[in-house]
Amino acid sequence: MLGIGIIQGLVETARNFFGSYTSKQRLTTVQFPDERLIQPEAARVFPFLVYDTDDWEKGLRCVACKICEVECPPQCISITKSADKKPDYSGIYSGKPQFYPEKFDIDVSVCMSCQICVEVCPFEAIKMDNAFELSTDDRFGGLMWDKQRLAMPNSHYQAIHPTDAAESDAALAEKKAKAEAKPAAAAAAAPAKPAPEKAGAATER
Amino acid sequence: MSPETANLEEIVAQVPPARGVVEPLPPVNAEGEQLLEISMGPHHPSTHGVFRMNVVLEGEQVVRLKPVFGYLHRNHEKIAENAAYLAAIPYTDRLDYLCSMTNNWGYALAVEKLAGIGVPERAEYIRVIVAELTRLQNHASLIGFLMQDMGMSGTPLMYAFREREKILDLFESLSGARMMCNYMRFGGVRVDTSAEWLRQVRELNGEFPRFLDEFESLLAGNEILMGRAQGVGVLSPELAVSSGASGPMLRASGVNYDVRKVDGYGVYDRFSFRVPLGDHGDVYDRYMMRVLEMRESVKILEQAVRDIPAGPIMDPKARLRGLRPKAGEAYGRIESPKGELGFYLISDGTGNPYRYRVRPPSLINLTVLEDMCLGRGVADVVVILGSVDIVLGEVDR
Ligand code: SF4
Ligand code: SF4
Numbered sequence: 001m002l003g004i005g006i007i008q009g010l011v012e013t014a015r016n017f018f019g020s021y022t023s024k025q026r027l028t029t030v031q032f033p034d035e036r037l038i039q040p041e042a043a044r045v046f047p048f049l050v051y052d053t054d055d056w057e058k059g060l061r062c063v064a065c066k067i068c069e070v071e072c073p074p075q076c077i078s079i080t081k082s083a084d085k086k087p088d089y090s091g092i093y094s095g096k097p098q099f100y101p102e103k104f105d106i107d108v109s110v111c112m113s114c115q116i117c118v119e120v121c122p123f124e125a126i127k128m129d130n131a132f133e134l135s136t137d138d139r140f141g142g143l144m145w146d147k148q149r150l151a152m153p154n155s156h157y158q159a160i161h162p163t164d165a166a167e168s169d170a171a172l173a174e175k176k177a178k179a180e181a182k183p184a185a186a187a188a189a190a191p192a193k194p195a196p197e198k199a200g201a202a203t204e205r
Numbered sequence: 206m207s208p209e210t211a212n213l214e215e216i217v218a219q220v221p222p223a224r225g226v227v228e229p230l231p232p233v234n235a236e237g238e239q240l241l242e243i244s245m246g247p248h249h250p251s252t253h254g255v256f257r258m259n260v261v262l263e264g265e266q267v268v269r270l271k272p273v274f275g276y277l278h279r280n281h282e283k284i285a286e287n288a289a290y291l292a293a294i295p296y297t298d299r300l301d302y303l304c305s306m307t308n309n310w311g312y313a314l315a316v317e318k319l320a321g322i323g324v325p326e327r328a329e330y331i332r333v334i335v336a337e338l339t340r341l342q343n344h345a346s347l348i349g350f351l352m353q354d355m356g357m358s359g360t361p362l363m364y365a366f367r368e369r370e371k372i373l374d375l376f377e378s379l380s381g382a383r384m385m386c387n388y389m390r391f392g393g394v395r396v397d398t399s400a401e402w403l404r405q406v407r408e409l410n411g412e413f414p415r416f417l418d419e420f421e422s423l424l425a426g427n428e429i430l431m432g433r434a435q436g437v438g439v440l441s442p443e444l445a446v447s448s449g450a451s452g453p454m455l456r457a458s459g460v461n462y463d464v465r466k467v468d469g470y471g472v473y474d475r476f477s478f479r480v481p482l483g484d485h486g487d488v489y490d491r492y493m494m495r496v497l498e499m500r501e502s503v504k505i506l507e508q509a510v511r512d513i514p515a516g517p518i519m520d521p522k523a524r525l526r527g528l529r530p531k532a533g534e535a536y537g538r539i540e541s542p543k544g545e546l547g548f549y550l551i552s553d554g555t556g557n558p559y560r561y562r563v564r565p566p567s568l569i570n571l572t573v574l575e576d577m578c579l580g581r582g583v584a585d586v587v588v589i590l591g592s593v594d595i596v597l598g599e600v601d602r
Contacts, residue, residue, distance in 0.1 A: 004426065004428075005426035005428050005430075008422055008427075012422050026367075040377050040378035041378070042377065042378055042380065042381035071526060073295050113382065114295035114387050115381065115387065120525060
């Protein structure tokens, strides 16, 4: 009979409609912004610059090597390297003074959240943030983020991406231990210093 | 659907010679009467983006149809030619933005061929898993869109999107992004899957047939669907082959050609799955093709999740930055949900490709649109276009 198929379909629709009162699986709408989904750990939106210690300017890990500027696909990073060097506040360059970015701007209206800057940075200095409610009514200045706006403490990174942060901290600690072991090995006397506490925090993935 | 239909060689032998360049005709009929020309699009809801068709009508019937592309042109190929090999991966996400994983794979495959990079076993399995998940969500949403084009309001689309959401959640927890995954790298994949993630895939895969059954009882036997789809937009196997159509559209016309079987790229030769084929090449067959392919994808996923070995996910020789393949050329192709997606690269030994070319399945499948629409009403044009499965990001690049 003509129409059987349609009725059959409507039965399925009705089952879903009434089912949505009982089955959580059928009721998928989340009432944003009152309800929010938990973002997965891997979520990425825009990059930020990591700093250690509690001074954002002195503790920036970035050494203005410009690798990310070159590799960024839409070329939205713009860096000016400093003329002088700043002391190693973050403690990851074995005390050697480093260059620092005099200017580090990211045009977030151009950034495509691809994470390539994070992958290519050899110094664990740039990471992805997961904050997404970032609209602004200032379309020029408000979308060009300078290094102050971009700077975030390492604790923030540990909070939003615990697994990755543990890996990154472990890698830095290992690097540091190696750097410290080198003069020690040359002297062939003092035993290598034990890796700092953080290394133990690395978790299996 | 009969499993055994004519194979490719037999059909190629029957392909008629090319028609050559056809001059545009004035919009008048044989008696010299003025015909009605309408411009559908570029902002027509049925065009799935910005796409325009100049349709010439005689009464209700389509006598001519000229597709107009290019509204979404972003210079993708030239951008990639001016960027490092790595920098093109996030751009490939934006080609067919429903299937970023398979786009990544196609490009990674071409570069791996060009530079002679191997891929570890585990990475190959992960690629198969994410590609088949992509196929599931693409086909599910395509059917939803197609039903909406037929005027069945939004119910099938909502059901399809409910399932798609679960797959996108998996992509997000793996790669950090729902649609612009940017997940594959030359020589492997970017991050490893956890055991928990694989468990979620297995769970989703176990539930998926239930959704397909629900879809089927919602739609199969539906008189509106059959009336609007059966016998509409017939594409003959000869025309399908000679126009270069690929993917579900080619197979709906009964041509047994699936790059997963033909090339066996990745580890596809290890899985047992069948290639569904159509009999009539009409819109209904193209719809059925998607349903059946989803069932096959579920089978592949089951095997891939079961057999995935432990091991590294990146080739130790692969480097992220400063890739400089020696001069040469390579063509990598995969079976994306929409058809054969190919990337052609020429290297001149520098850090960026000398030539970068995408073979987009949507664009090539669209070239037979006029042949399918001739003699049908305007409302059928919408349905036929919907059954081709286009994404304008890929058509225009
Ligand atoms: S963020 Fe990293 S890659 Fe970019 S300039 Fe600073 S140190 Fe170099
Ligand atoms: S996330 Fe991508 S686009 Fe954004 S700054 Fe980093 S490399 Fe550039």
